[in-house]
Amino acid sequence: MKKTGKLWVIGGTGDSVDAVKHIVKHSFPCIVTVTTPTASDLYPTLSNLSIQIGKLDKKEIQQLCTQETVKGIIDASHPFAINISQQVIEFAQTENIPYLRYERPSLKINSQAIYLDSFEHLLEGNYLENKRVLLTVGCQALSRFKSCHEKLVLYARILPKLESLKMALNAGFSESKIIALRPPITLELERSLWQQWQIDLVVTKASGKQGGEDIKLTVAKELGIPLIVIKRPLIQYPKQTEQMSDIIEFCYQCFQGVNHV
Template sequence: MSVVGKLWLIGGTGDSVRLVQSIAKHSLPCLVTVTTSTAINLYPTHSNITIEIGKLDKEGIKQLCKRETVRGIIDASHPFAINISQQVMEFANTEGIPYLRYERPSLKQNAQAIYLDNFEDLVKGNYLKDKRVLLTVGCQALSKFKSWHKNTVLYARILPKLASLKMALNAGFAENQIIALRPPITLELERALWQQWKINLVVTKASGKQGGEDIKATVAQELDIPLIVIQRPSLTYPQQTEQMSDIIEFCYQCFQG
């Protein structure tokens, strides 16, 4: 198939790896952008797949699309990475570039969990007081909990990266309050960690099965520990899907005409 230009897939999650694997099988030219060098090894090696590392701002998005003659954009970024999604949607709309959001399936709400719209509602409330809290919310959110270190015992689980460790330390977490692990985390390990630290409250994000939300809900129920789930940010996408078949159809449509 001889085509001009490329698809641009915004990656960095396990979902995006599966999408790229499928696109590679169809031999469609695709540029994948990720934010860390460790993510590169997760993607398939294929003559039609190019991978670039780095965070993009508005000007970077513009230059990338011009340089690669981007024919269509597949946004498979993390559900909480709203900045890149907002910027790309705005640019795609202005330039008339087809855009499709891949949204990982949400889990059915657990009747025993507490669902909050944002971190602000959590830190301003009284949910954390005098608790032993495990935060599985990503390193960027840890600074929001600085004011709580005097009133509760906080533990943070982060990715095993130097930048993540620095952010946790800067947010007031001591070395013995940090554990660095790369997902996926098994149910057995999840349970053991909660028991080791005598956790009696867990905070996570609504990141779906891919983010281990289902396992945390199961362990919370087993150990009778409250689970607070921060809901995904609400964005209006021009079009979105949870289906792989829709992604491939979109890819072919981008090269028509």
């Protein structure tokens, strides 16, 4: 089967790396988009794989799909990266390009955790008052807590990137309240950090096992520390899967001209 055009993988996560490796193993030409140079280093160097770095707006999405003759889109972005997913879904439906969402498996509801629908619900409630709180929610969300520093002790764990550090500092976190670590975080290290900072409460996102949610649940149970989990945003994906095998089947269908939008 002659493969003209490319598959577009929206990347930047460990999930997308796995997806890309499976796709190129089956000899499909592929372009993956990531937002940072650091994320691009996660992918293998192969002749049938190209990488584009930078955030995309609607016009740039159109240009990418036209220039690369995109036959299908595999959205393997982070579960909380809703803006790119929503834009691509709208574009794919308008242009009749097959779209598949790879959604990393969710963990089952755990009685050890408190599950909230959004950061707004967290901040509107009385969950954080007079607590020593560890935030493992990503640097993008830290600005939401800027007004909270006078009321409680806040710590933030971020990725070891200059951009992330700047965002944490701008959100009011002092250097002594920031730790920069790249996942995965081991159970022993997670436990030690909570103990060292005498944490009373941890806030995380429902990022699944890939995001270390399972380890946080274990440590929370061991230490008797409440864990608040912000649920994933609700997006109506046209088609989604948790199976890598479905991605490969989707790739074959894209190059056979089967419409899966």
